[in-house]
Amino acid sequence: MTTQTDVSADAPARVATERTILMCRPEFFTVDYRINPWMHPEVPTDTGLAVSQWQVLYDTYRELGINVELIDPIEGLPDMVYAANGGFVIDNIAYGAKFRYDERVPEGPAYMRWFGDNGFDVRVPEHTNEGEGDFLLVGDVILGGYGFRSDTGSHTEVAEIFGREVVSFELVNPSFYHLDTAIAVLDPVPDSDGKQNIAYLPSAFSAEGLAELESRFPDAVIVSEEDASVLGLNSYSDGYNVVIASRAKGFEASLRERGYNPIGVDLSELLRGGGGVKCCTLELRS
Ligand code: ARG
Numbered sequence: 001m002t003t004q005t006d007v008s009a010d011a012p013a014r015v016a017t018e019r020t021i022l023m024c025r026p027e028f029f030t031v032d033y034r035i036n037p038w039m040h041p042e043v044p045t046d047t048g049l050a051v052s053q054w055q056v057l058y059d060t061y062r063e064l065g066i067n068v069e070l071i072d073p074i075e076g077l078p079d080m081v082y083a084a085n086g087g088f089v090i091d092n093i094a095y096g097a098k099f100r101y102d103e104r105v106p107e108g109p110a111y112m113r114w115f116g117d118n119g120f121d122v123r124v125p126e127h128t129n130e131g132e133g134d135f136l137l138v139g140d141v142i143l144g145g146y147g148f149r150s151d152t153g154s155h156t157e158v159a160e161i162f163g164r165e166v167v168s169f170e171l172v173n174p175s176f177y178h179l180d181t182a183i184a185v186l187d188p189v190p191d192s193d194g195k196q197n198i199a200y201l202p203s204a205f206s207a208e209g210l211a212e213l214e215s216r217f218p219d220a221v222i223v224s225e226e227d228a229s230v231l232g233l234n235s236y237s238d239g240y241n242v243v244i245a246s247r248a249k250g251f252e253a254s255l256r257e258r259g260y261n262p263i264g265v266d267l268s269e270l271l272r273g274g275g276g277v278k279c280c281t282l283e284l285r286s
Pocket of ligand 1: 133
């Protein structure tokens with residue numbers, strides 16, 4: 001039996017916005033190296049299952065009216081399915097990724113080639129960064145993560161390229177090594193109250209970062225360790241529909257209460273690479 005949470009009477013009206021994203025079918029997905037604590041190369045993976053679970057995510061996006069572009073997967077790059085790491089795109093400018101670990105380095109140029117071939121103004125990065133895994137746009141402000149993957153030099157580079165403020169957050173828990181595993185942006189544009197909210201896991205941040213989050217987002221949805229540990233925060237919102245890990249039940253209830261429409265999908269096989277819904281999704285903002 002599922003318990004239905006009532007939408008709280010004062011929740012603002014939520015509106016889905018038009019979105020275009022980039023995804024990569026996990027045809028060559030496996031876990032054969034370990035660059036985060038979720039990965040266990042000694043345990044065999046099921047590529048067919050990864051593809052079918054990914055297909056459900058793809059179909060869910062299409063049913064929601066989201067435009068989905070596809071980049072061809074490349075054999076030998078098993079993590080390429082995590083398209084969020086392929087770059088960071090605003091105003092038709094695509095800032096490329098420069099990966100921390102050798103195993104993923106070739107993905108950077110592969111994604112930049114796709115951006116160039118598809119009419120984006122490509123900026124080759126000087127500093128190490130893993131794209132939208134560590135950069136999240138909230139209104140006119142960019143939240144940037146560092147500590148495990150992206151360097152703070154990339155935060156400066158991003159601020160210059162996009163002409164926007166970048167607020168840097170240190171990540172302190174190796175299981176939440178990308179910002180998009182610790183923060184979910186719920187409102188890509190302001191809601192009917194003029195607010196743009198986020199959800200986050202407090203323990204993923206340093207004391208300084210946490211204080212910054214509390215002052216900027218006093219109404220944020222606070223997510224439990226339990227929900228974060230199924231990568232519940234690694235979700236994708238169009239402003240009304242929020243595609244989340246189906247096992248993140250507490251987060252699902254909080255979203256419903258605030259007037260969002262959570263939609264659960266099961267990406268258990270891709271979780272074994274340390275990624276979820278958002279990791280498989282790169283926003284293309286033209
Ligand atoms: N195995 C990949 C890595 O460790 C997972 C990337 C997840 N992506 C994300 N946007 N959090 O790099």
